[in-house]
Amino acid sequence: MIIGIPKEIKIYENRVGMPPAGVDALVKAGHTCYLEQSAGLGSGFTDEEYREAGAVILETAQEVYERAEMIVKVKEPLKSEYSLLRENQILFTYLHLAPNQELTEALLEAKVVGIAYETVELSNKSLPLLAPMSEVAGRMAIQVGAHLLEKTNGGRGMLLGGVSGVEPAKVVIIGGGNVGINAVKIAVGLGAQVIVLDISGARLAYLDDIFGGRVVTLMSNNYNIAKAVRRADLVIGAVLIPGARTPKVVTEEMVKTMKPGAVLVDVAIDQGGAIESMDRVTSLDDPYFVKHGVIHYSVGNMPGAVPRTSTMALTNATLPYVLKIASLGAEKAMMEDEALRKGLNVYKGKLTIKTVAEAQGLEH
Ligand code: NAD
Incomplete structure (x- = not known):
């Protein structure tokens, strides 16, 4: 699968969706990783380290979104990122949709497959990505x-x-x-x-x-x-x-x-x-x-x-899911993994999570 890692643009956000160690694991598993240039700098990871791990560095976020089948991020997309999302693209990140109707509508309109870190839930009710x-x-x-x-x-x-x-x-x-x-x-x-x-x-x-x-x-x-x-x-x-x-x-x-x-x-x-x-x-x-x-x-x-520690702690938890989605595709990965299925918030134009629907008075 082709995986895109854009730079976070939210204020004070210095984490990045994937460190060089994650890129290394993905590339070794046969996937392609596109990284927006200097995306890891806030967490202390240079483009050179990513290149050595096998990433291809692109100049702009637009180029990353255009090529990627799956976008791996930290924060929810901001307004300036909405138009970059493409139909059927997998978006794996924190979304926090319940209080954010505008973002919910943007994701539905873009027809992405949005899997939110914060709603991935194990059978014992714990939240492994929080x-x-x-x-x-x-x-x-x-x-x-x-x-x-x-x-x-x-x-x-x-x-x-x-x-x-x-x-x-x-x-x-x-x-x-x-x-x-x-x-x-x-x-x-x-x-x-x-x-x-x-x-x-x-x-x-x-x-x-x-x-x-x-x-x-x-x-x-x-x-x-x-x-x-x-x-x-x-x-x-x-x-x-x-x-x-x-x-x-x-x-x-x-x-x-x-x-x-x-x-x-x-x-x-x-x-x-x-x-x-x-x-x-x-x-x-x-x-x-x-x-x-x-x-x-x-x-x-x-x-x-402490973005460096936080990036590594977060991606230690997200990487196994990223690898699963990359090798099986989102649908099969969610069928096999109930925790990941609970992470699905929007699917190709449909809202698939009850709590968000209830918070916003929408159908799901
Ligand atoms: P958790 O569910 O693991 O633990 C919460 C604990 O609170 C439970 O053990 C529960 O029994 C206990 N509790 C409930 N009501 C209580 C009461 N009246 N008196 C005493 N204890 C009570 O949750 P967590 O992961 O530890 O998260 C705690 C909070 O920290 C959450 O609101 C979370 O969103 C927040 N958090 C904030 C930041 C931040 O940057 N500010 C970062 C991470 C987590």
């Missing part, structure tokens, strides 16, 4: 929190792990799923005192098993959250209820009880946020603000800060 980004964001949340706790950034002037003879910082992680467990790992590794709260008893038991005595697990309820937040130096919001708006488990009143210079990192902000006082989504170039004397960090695309 998980790597949660892993990145969870680990980054502690790194960001540690940085903001430094005095020069307005924080309490504390080292997360303390030193001998000095108490370490108290880190409270609300939600112990993919983001939460990765935040716990890094916080424990740095020597912080860690409390993790979740509403799932089974999840708390699992966290207790794997981290032993190094974390305190607590049932998530209003009482326990209020008590933990009041004492915390760093709070991480990592709550998710699939398909629903995130509940505001940390209220503004709780934030008012926190110590001056304490830090809140709301990773769940992309789904509405778990912290009431976090009243805006921030961006990587202006990531935090101060309210009630507490630092609030609410970047909606945290993995964008």
Whole structure:
């Protein structure tokens, strides 16, 4: 199959749909890869590295779209890319169609086969192409929190792990799923005192098993959250209820009880946020603000800060699917792989996903 890898054009997007290692695997399997020139530069991959891996470099996105049977990207197509899409072309990328009627209509009109990373779902209901980004964001949340706790950034002037003879910082992680467990790992590794709260008893038991005595697990309820937040130096919001708006488990009143210079990192902000006082989504170039004397960090695309790691984490997960689609064709690959079939959002002019149809009042 002929695979096209265009450069991402969304603001602050430095990831790329395929690293040189992926091109190498595809070319060795007998496929052809066209890459838009400098598409990998934001993630630190040069055209030369891609060429060595067997890619053909083209000057413009248009040339890539014209030749490719399958486009592999990271972000949804933007307006300027709509007209580049061709009938029957496979588009494999994050789409997030539910809130985006304009894009949905553009994809239907273009009659592409649109498979969205975020709806590929395994039989245990997990989302294998979202998980790597949660892993990145969870680990980054502690790194960001540690940085903001430094005095020069307005924080309490504390080292997360303390030193001998000095108490370490108290880190409270609300939600112990993919983001939460990765935040716990890094916080424990740095020597912080860690409390993790979740509403799932089974999840708390699992966290207790794997981290032993190094974390305190607590049932998530209003009482326990209020008590933990009041004492915390760093709070991480990592709550998710699939398909629903995130509940505001940390209220503004709780934030008012926190110590001056304490830090809140709301990773769940992309789904509405778990912290009431976090009243805006921030961006990587202006990531935090101060309210009630507490630092609030609410970047909606945290993995964008570490595009090299994020590209490799994402494409480790996407490549097996890309290889499957390339060798079998989209139809056969989706017939054989139920997880991939769940990723199908639009098929040659038809909307094929119920959640998007319901969100937009359309037929599917
Ligand atoms: P997940 O489903 O793996 O984990 C969510 C956890 O929250 C589950 O363990 C669930 O039991 C728990 N939970 C639900 N209600 C709770 C409550 N009231 N109190 C405590 N825990 C509760 O989800 P995830 O992959 O960890 O993602 C968490 C959030 O982070 C999502 O909103 C996701 O979109 C977001 N995210 C944001 C970024 C970013 O850049 N900001 C990046 C990746 C993920």
